[in-house]
Amino acid sequence: MSELSVKHLLGIKYLTKKDIQLIFETADHFKEVINRSIKKVPSLRDITIANIFFENSTRTKLSFELAEKRLSADVINFSAAQSSVKKGETLIDTVNNILSMKVDMVVMRHPNPGAGIFLSEHIKAAIINAGDGAHEHPTQALLDSFSIREKLGDVGGKNVVIVGDILHSRVALSNIFALKLQGAQVKVCGPRTLIPKHIESLGIGVETDLRKALNWCDVANMLRIQNERMDISYFPTTREYTQQYGINKEVLNSLDKEIVIMHPGPINRGVEITSDVADSDQSIILNQVENGVAIRMAVIYLLASKIK
Ligand code: CP
Numbered sequence: 001m002s003e004l005s006v007k008h009l010l011g012i013k014y015l016t017k018k019d020i021q022l023i024f025e026t027a028d029h030f031k032e033v034i035n036r037s038i039k040k041v042p043s044l045r046d047i048t049i050a051n052i053f054f055e056n057s058t059r060t061k062l063s064f065e066l067a068e069k070r071l072s073a074d075v076i077n078f079s080a081a082q083s084s085v086k087k088g089e090t091l092i093d094t095v096n097n098i099l100s101m102k103v104d105m106v107v108m109r110h111p112n113p114g115a116g117i118f119l120s121e122h123i124k125a126a127i128i129n130a131g132d133g134a135h136e137h138p139t140q141a142l143l144d145s146f147s148i149r150e151k152l153g154d155v156g157g158k159n160v161v162i163v164g165d166i167l168h169s170r171v172a173l174s175n176i177f178a179l180k181l182q183g184a185q186v187k188v189c190g191p192r193t194l195i196p197k198h199i200e201s202l203g204i205g206v207e208t209d210l211r212k213a214l215n216w217c218d219v220a221n222m223l224r225i226q227n228e229r230m231d232i233s234y235f236p237t238t239r240e241y242t243q244q245y246g247i248n249k250e251v252l253n254s255l256d257k258e259i260v261i262m263h264p265g266p267i268n269r270g271v272e273i274t275s276d277v278a279d280s281d282q283s284i285i286l287n288q289v290e291n292g293v294a295i296r297m298a299v300i301y302l303l304a305s306k307i308k
Pocket of ligand 1: 266
């Protein structure tokens with residue numbers, strides 16, 4: 001039987017192409033399950049999962065919880081804002097206290113890059129990184145590629161541009177790793193100040209002209225500006241950013257071909273994307289959210305099968 005090459009999902013960087021294929025094949029099955037009238041399977045009746053979120057989330061948190069419940073796992077939710085972290089408890093103490101309640105798997109979102117890696121070196125449970133600072137967001141990249149595969153048949157050979165705040169984006173880095181692994185061509189597009197130096201060393205291109213980037217691509221993944229990770233200004237004003245790097249219907253209609261529009265959410269409507277683009281037939285933004293549940297079911301299921 002096929003299994004993942006890893007015990008934790010800490011980042012796409014640690015996965016192989018075969019791992020991604022296995023996750024997608026498993027997600028295909030779960031997508032069919034969650035579209036049945038009875039959406040639940042008894043696969044993980046003996047598994048307890050803790051969702052511990054030290055940062056805000058809508059999609060990821062709800063999607064993991066739903067995926068866990070669809071698999072019949074026992075679920076506990078922990079939000080740092082209402083916890084004893086506020087009284088000075090450390091990450092390891094917090095997680096060890098949760099684990100002493102016999103938890104098998106931890107899904108964690110944390111503002112510090114590498115928090116999941118650190119945890120995996122200190123505790124026994126399987127760890128899933130649900131976003132660690134500006135580092136990685138592996139399940140987002142998996143659901144993004146799965147959605148491209150669903151829409152265009154394959155990820156390999158496609159041209160994908162990631163537009164916006166690449167510097168502060170965990171979605172960008174995880175997508176670059178995932179897309180490259182599957183044989184897509186990748187470019188990033190945005191103001192130079194929001195593109196990390198030497199990003200070309202990852203085997204991708206840089207384009208600062210949005211129209212050129214959009215005319216090159218099959219898929220444009222629009223990212224929001226991560227204001228919460230900025231302590232200085234990276235561009236003059238939001239209005240000027242939108243003029244140069246925001247996508248609107250006029251830009252979309254002026255292109256030589258029809259492209260697919262993606263966004264990981266949350267959307268800042270009118271900044272990086274206008275409503276008429278976000279809600280258009282070319283947008284697969286809500287398909288991404290729908291696919292998030294099947295992808296997370298697949299990841300949880302495959303990692304749970306490796307728990308001894
Ligand atoms: N895409 C994403 O991670 O969204 P949330 O922050 O709402 O989870």
